[in-house]
Amino acid sequence: MSIEVVNISKSYKNFMALRDVSLQIPEGELVALLGPSGSGKTTLLRLIAGLEQPEQGSILFNGEDNTDRDVRERQVGFVFQHYALFRHMNIFDNIAFGLTVRPRKTRPSKQEIQEKVHSLLKLVQLDGLAHRYPSQLSGGQRQRVALARALAVEPKFLLLDEPFGALDTKVRQELRRWLRHLHGKLGLTILFVTHDQEEAMELADQVVVMNEGRVEQVGPPEEIYNRPANPFVYSFLGRVNLFQGRIRDGKVQLGEAEFETQWTQKAGEYAAVGYMRPHDVEISLTPKKGQSVPAQIRHISLLGSIVRLDLRRLDTDEVFEAELTRQRFAELQLEEKGTVYVTLHNLSFYVDSQTTAVPASAFVPLRATV
Secondary structure: OOEEEEEEEEEEOOEEEEEEEEEEEOOOOEEEEEOOOOOOHHHHHHHHHOOOOOOEEEEEEOOEEOOOOOHHHOOEEEEOOOOOOOOOOOHHHHHHHHHHOOOOOOOOOHHHHHHHHHHHHHHOOOOOOOOOOHHHOOHHHHHHHHHHHHHHOOOOEEEEEOOOOOOOHHHHHHHHHHHHHHHHHHOOEEEEEEOOHHHHHHHOOEEEEEEOOEEEEEEOHHHHHHOOOOHHHHHHOOOOEEEEEEEEOOEEEEOOEEEEOOOOOOOOEEEEEEEEOHHHEEEEOOOOOOOEEEEEEEEEEEEOOEEEEEEEEOOOOOEEEEEEEHHHHHHHOOOOOOEEEEEEOOOEEEEEHHHHOOOOOOEEEEEOEO
8 A cells, every 4th residue: 555645744832743744655665764853753653543633734545535534444553662562461362452352243253363363473483472471572572473463453554663672783683684574575565663774774665864844855775875865864874974175166175185076056166065974985005196185093993894993184183984894904004193195985065055045945965076
């Protein structure tokens, strides 16, 4: 089932949770709502579920308006972060609950319920645990019970609110793989909320990046990461370095390094900020004329398979990070307080629209090449 949100707004007293949000979720896709706390992710999920009503806008399922429909009429499977399992019920009864409380006319027989529950227990890899209670299961197992209970009522789609947020790192990684496998089996439309960038990038077909009640960008994980729409998206998705520069005649000057851009605005000089990932910083012991800038190593962090360097540019005193492999680190024989030369690759410059009088909502992105 496809989901379409059209010009949705929602506020709580003086706080605007959602501001004219529009979004299309294709049928059968696994979609992540990603953003910091207070960005509107959970509010949007609750509006789609029917747990709350918008102040304006529409919610459509397969093109049919469901804005005013009761939550029970929407056939939604909803899974919360903290499981919300009934402690006094065993696992079988927890999963069967949604079926047993149906009106008599639509309630399956006891035999059908038993077959359904055991089928779901097998699906979520909890065979043989039907008679245990939630307190006897691990956090990861309880979360799978919650998912099985949501699937028992045969929902048209699944909504997951920070489903792995209360679990430790190893269990979260295991459940991510399991959920991806489950989605491949069922083909259900799944929309899940997370503030974990790695979780969104690993699981989702599409990522919806939200901030302050607005959608900043929608796209596949690779596109969101490699072609961020604005500085917020760039900064939110992973570590980032910022470099202050000036743009003139289509070129950006950072110290002695110069970069070509596609800047086509009127003549003049403008302030620009360069954004780039630490793994795109190339480290060498000799300078490249017109391309590299000198920097001092302030600190070295050994982080498993990678080494992170805290660097200070000697021309501007700007502080930034570089990441390199253990092998490259060993080859260069780097030491703290030593001087290196850095070449900056895959820089994206954003020019403040207030400075440049460009009619853009915030910033204008420019891809740069050395």
